[in-house]
Amino acid sequence: MSRLEIRNLWKEYGQQIVLENISLTIAPRAFVALVGPSGCGKTTFLRLLLGQEVPTRGEILLDGQPLPREPGPDRGVVYQRYSVFPHMTVLGNVMAGPEMKTARFLGRRFGAARRAIAEEARAMLAEVGLAGAEDKYPAQLSGGMQQRLALAQALMMKPRVLLLDEPFGALDPGIRSDIHRLMQRLWNETPMTVVMVTHDLKEAFTLATRIIAFERRRDRPEERDRYGASVGSDIAVWPPRSAGGPTIWTSDYLPDRDDPILWGPTTGTTRPQGA
Numbered sequence: 404m405s406r407l408e409i410r411n412l413w414k415e416y417g418q419q420i421v422l423e424n425i426s427l428t429i430a431p432r433a434f435v436a437l438v439g440p441s442g443c444g445k446t447t448f449l450r451l452l453l454g455q456e457v458p459t460r461g462e463i464l465l466d467g468q469p470l471p472r473e474p475g476p477d478r479g480v481v482y483q484r485y486s487v488f489p490h491m492t493v494l495g496n497v498m499a500g501p502e503m504k505t506a507r508f509l510g511r512r513f514g515a516a517r518r519a520i521a522e523e524a525r526a527m528l529a530e531v532g533l534a535g536a537e538d539k540y541p542a543q544l545s546g547g548m549q550q551r552l553a554l555a556q557a558l559m560m561k562p563r564v565l566l567l568d569e570p571f572g573a574l575d576p577g578i579r580s581d582i583h584r585l586m587q588r589l590w591n592e593t594p595m596t597v598v599m600v601t602h603d604l605k606e607a608f609t610l611a612t613r614i615i616a617f618e619r620r621r622d623r624p625e626e627r628d629r630y631g632a633s634v635g636s637d638i639a640v641w642p643p644r645s646a647g648g649p650t651i652w653t654s655d656y657l658p659d660r661d662d663p664i665l666w667g668p669t670t671g672t673t674r675p676q677g678a
C-alpha cells in the first residue's frame with residue numbers, strides 16, 4: 404500500500420521558513436491535489452516527498468517507514484515540462500528506468516530480459532495512447548503526447564506514490580480534458596497514491612479525492628520569511644470517489660446512498676482522520 408504520513412514538517416532555506424509545521428496523513432490510493440498561492444512551497448513539499456530535499460525538522464513516513472533521503476523507484480514524478488529524455492526515442496524513454504534498475508552497472512539489459520522490458524514498455528505506451536509512436540523522439544511529439552510519455556515513463560517503475568507538478572498546466576483545454584480522462588483511468592487501475600500540484604481548481608475538483616490548500620497565515624511582506632505556509636484548508640471532494648470505483652466524469656453522477664463508491668478510502672462528508 405502507500406500511506407504517507409507527514410509529521411511536524413518544517414522546511415527552511417537559510418533564514419526563510421517555507422513550510423511550517425505540516426502534519427498530514429494521506430491514505431493509500433488517495434488522489435490529493437495541492438493548491439495555494441505562488442511561492443507558498445507546493446513544489447518544495449513535492450520535492451521533500453520525492454527525496455530531493457531533506458526536511459529541516461519533522462519526518463515523512465511511507466507505509467510507516469521513514470522516507471529514503473533520496474529519490475527512488477517507489478516515487479515517480481512528472482513535471483510540467485522536461486520529464487523525459489530528449490535524446491532517446493519514445494520506446495527508449497519508457498524502457499530506460501526498468502533497464503537502469505535491473506542492470507545497475509551497464510544500465511542496459513540484453514536478450515530475453517530486454518525483450519520482456521520492451522514488451523512491457525510497448526504495452527504501457529498503448530495504455531497511454533502512444534502505440535505507433537515508439538520510434539519517435541520527444542521533440543517530434545505534441546505537448547499532450549509528451550505528457551502521456553512522461554506518465555508512461557513514471558508508471559513503468561510501478562511507483563507507490565506518483566508526484567505530479569502541474570503536469571497538465573501547459574496543455575490546451577481540449578487536450579487537457581483528454582489527459583484528465585487518462586489520468587483518472589491510470590489512477591483507477593494502478594495501486595498508487597497521487598499527489599498533484601496544480602493552480603487549476605477545476606482540475607483539482609475533476610481529479611482529486613482530496614484538496615489541500617497551503618497558505619501563510621501571516622503574509623505581510625516583513626513577515627514572509629519568518630512564517631512559512633501550512634495547511635489552510637483540507638477538503639474531501641464531493642461526490643466522493645475512490646480508486647478502483649466507477650470513473651466519475653460528469654457532475655450529474657451522484658452516487659446512491661448504498662453505492663459502494665461511498666465506502667472507498669476517502670468517503671463521506673466527514674472524512675475519518677487520515678483518509
Ligand SMILES: Nc1ncnc2c1ncn2[C@@H]1O[C@H](COP(=O)(O)OP(=O)(O)OP(=O)(O)O)[C@@H](O)[C@H]1O
Binds near residue numbers: 421445446
Ligand atoms: N533550493 C532553494 N533554495 C532557496 N530557496 C528556495 C529553494 N527552493 C525553493 N525556494 C524558495 O521557497 C519558496 C517556495 O517555493 P516553491 O517553488 O516551493 O513554491 P510554489 O508554491 O511551488 O510556487 P509556484 O506556485 O510559483 O510554483 C520560494 O520563496 C522559493 O524562492
